[in-house]
Amino acid sequence: MATNQNFMGGFQVNRHMLAAGAALTGVGALIGLAGTAIVGVALVSAGRGWVQKLETPPTELASRTLHQAKMASMAGLDAWRHPGNGTPN
Numbered sequence: 001m002a003t004n005q006n007f008m009g010g011f012q013v014n015r016h017m018l019a020a021g022a023a024l025t026g027v028g029a030l031i032g033l034a035g036t037a038i039v040g041v042a043l044v045s046a047g048r049g050w051v052q053k054l055e056t057p058p059t060e061l062a063s064r065t066l067h068q069a070k071m072a073s074m075a076g077l078d079a080w081r082h083p084g085n086g087t088p089n
Helices: 015-053 058-081
Strands: 004-007 011-014
Touching: 011 015
Parallel strands: none
Antiparallel strands: 004 011
């Protein structure tokens, strides 16, 4: 009865098995964390290589698209302010 402890009137837990299970769970969590880190590094490396091979850098593409969106917004606002311009009678 040295390795077992009574809880709640008859419920017995084997401390050695409980400790072994907790240790194995911890080791498994560490292995899973290491695998996740390796996958993350591989994906980041692949993403960086893909970005470097692009003809147009993403920052330039985003800047160009933002400029186009601003121009379209200004054109829409101007058309809303002056509805008679450009509409056929």
